[in-house]
Amino acid sequence: MRKIILSVLGILFIIGAFYVAKSLISSKNRPKPVVQKVVKTVFVDTVKNKTIEIVIPANGSLVAQNRIELFSEVQGVFNGGSNAFKPGQKFSKGQALIRINSGEYYASVQSAKSNLYNSIAAIMPDLRLDFPNVFQKWQNYLNQFDLNKTTPALPKVDSDKENYFITGRSIVSNYYNVKNLEERLSKYNIYAPFNGVLTEALVTKGTLVRNGQKLGEFIDPSVYEMEVAISKTYADLLKVGETVQLNNIDTNKTYKGEVVRINGNIDATTQTITVFIEVKDEGLKEGQYLEAKLNAKDEPDAIEVDRNLLLDNNKMFVLKDSLLDVIEVKPVHFTDTKMVVKGIPNNTIILKRQVPGAYAGMLVTPYEEKKNATKPAKN
Incomplete structure (x- = not known):
């Protein structure tokens, strides 16, 4: 009886092994799934070379062109002036700013x-x-x-x-x-040399003034100067008398300035040159921070694109037959976000935005804006 049971179990094991082997063989013959190739959509632009005006950004704070620091050269009791000696007080030319008791x-x-x-x-x-x-x-x-x-x-x-x-x-x-x-x-009386306003008052009426003591500051609020530092590369491009656009970052208001002086010395530490810009406007105040845009030169046959499109300092991606390719370009000017480049033929299709993971030979498709179809008007 025992032999019969073992024989039956052996036959069942052989039959089970046969079906398992058959299922394994059949699974190898199944077709592999086809992986679909992903084609990225990219933003492109067609090159149209033109003359690009290169503008040098700079910034600085305003300082009154005419200003005097008031110091006492004598000693005595401060008696005041023609008007109250307080910050913001205006004085006309010839009026007494300071009178010290000289009896x-x-x-x-x-x-x-x-x-x-x-x-x-x-x-x-x-x-x-x-x-x-x-x-x-x-x-x-x-x-x-x-x-x-x-x-x-x-x-x-x-x-x-x-x-x-x-x-x-x-x-x-x-x-x-x-x-x-x-x-x-x-010297016991100090008179206003021009129409202006008192910006600092360090003494009051009745104060004992000593020799060499600073009394305040007096400025002409009608004319200001802004000192900016630019790269020595543009030292020979700027000229005295050139018009400069000044922007107030806080209010987006623009002013018109003029280059009045250019320092002949280059800062050895920063390799920059100092330019002084004169600006006149009733709404300006001393110490106000402005941004200047100096017109350096016009660059012909060039385009302006995003700075992050540049590869290896002199290369850019272009689109040829739905494939990305790389060409050499000549960058001529950089700003914080933009750059001016030359050497790209007209009608060349370039990337408008950076594509993560892009490489030469990559298959892409240009993005096309869908135009909304005009719906027929109802009667």
Whole structure:
């Protein structure tokens, strides 16, 4: 009985192995699935060479072309000026910006002027006797001498004898001593050299001002300058008098400027050259940040494309018969996002946007914008 059972199991195992082998053989003959090739759609553009205006971007902040820092050369109590000495206060040309109390010093000047007058008056009798021909001009000088006005220049000496006589009486030394005191007296008042506005005030009325102390800043708000640094490559392309477009990044407002100076020295560290641009506008303020666009030159037979389309510094992808190919180009100018290139024939189809994983020989299809069909109007 046992032998019969083992025989039946062996027969069943052989039959099962036969069917398993048959299924394995049949599975090898199944056709492999066909992998469909993916064709990428790309954005393209047709080359039309033209003259490209190369614009150099630069930026900087505005500084008043006419500005003065106010310092005191004398000591005294600050008395104010024609208007309140506060930031934002406007002054017209000739108005007193600063008045410092000069009462004590004024008295010493008047004393020196009186001594000069007395010393000249003391020599008049001798002049009448010894120099009758010059007596009248010195008499006229005394007649026009006014202690409340600026001391007039001494009469011109006609001879050495007269010069020795006048000098020996210390007239000349007394005169220049008075002029020196008058010059220092004028420093107690500071007048506006132009129409402008006070941008900084460091003292108030009643403050004790010391010699050398800074008092404030005064500017002319009608004319500003902007200093920009550009590459030395364009040093020979820029010219004084060239018009420059200035943009306010915050408000998108544009201004018209003019190149007024170009530094002849190249910065050894940055290899840049400094250009000064003058701009006039009532809406501008000192310290305002602007962006300048300087017209460097016109580049003929060139196109402007995205900078990321450049390969290996001098190559670009083109489309030929639905296949990508690579050609050599000549980049002539770069900006942050764009570049100007030459050397691409007209009507050449180039990529308009970068394609990830692109390679020469890659099969692509150009993107075509679908135009919406016009629906017939209903009656």
